[in-house]
Amino acid sequence: MDSRPAIADYHTHTPLCQHATGEPHEYVRRAFELGLREIGFSDHSPMPADDFDDWRMKLEEFPIYLEKVSKAQNKYPNIPVKLGLEVDFFDGEEAWCEKLAEMADFDYLIGSVHYIAPGWDMDNPKWIGRWKGQAAVEEIWSSYWEIYTRCVASGLFDILAHPDLPKKFGFRPEGDLRKYYEPAIEAAAKADVCFEINTAGWRKEVKEAYPSLEFLRMANKAGIPLVISSDAHAPDEVGHRFGDAMTLAREAGYSQTALFSKRQRTLIDLLE
């Protein structure tokens, strides 16, 4: 009988992405101390051109990423350490995503959308000035959800990251937001992929986990599985507010979370 909480933290980063601190083995030690069931790494994917932006590993660094994760696995044999990647999805970049998927024996791939146009990573604080006025907010939300829905539908990924990321700075269109959520949830049901509760939102201006309770209720109703992730960019962020996230999951009707090995999903009960 395993007495560890039936919960994994699959969304974590490494210093290779240039905006995270701490070595993978420190993240694993933290996960072990917290009694998490598993931990996995999902650093920002490399791009074909290294000057794409300044917040991801270079392509030539990918073997170092694998090495760091495998070192952490060897150092802590008593907790499963999984290998993943947070892959930025773009229209027309499907072939690159497929190529990345072949580059290692991944346990899972996390699909994520930060860019809504070339050079326009809408969650980057340096573009905060672009969020002025309801029309701008609505336009950003619409673009994001259209691309996100294609990311979900692509079938390239196992887990879909931070669903309502455009609320990060606290900007939301007025009124009913379900029209943004519905297509993504429908696509997830069809593609048989899962969403994450990402607790990083609690560390941002919005002070709310991604996604909203309403989104989670709709996803649960559609039968879409769930993982709970910290999106840790430092060892002490591993498992951040997982108690609150489990409460949120239960409130939305979830009683299970997903585990991944070699891109195969299993479901386990959320313990009290």
Ligand code: ZN
């Ligand atoms: Zn990051």
Ligand code: FE
């Ligand atoms: Fe992300």
Ligand code: FE
């Ligand atoms: Fe991330």
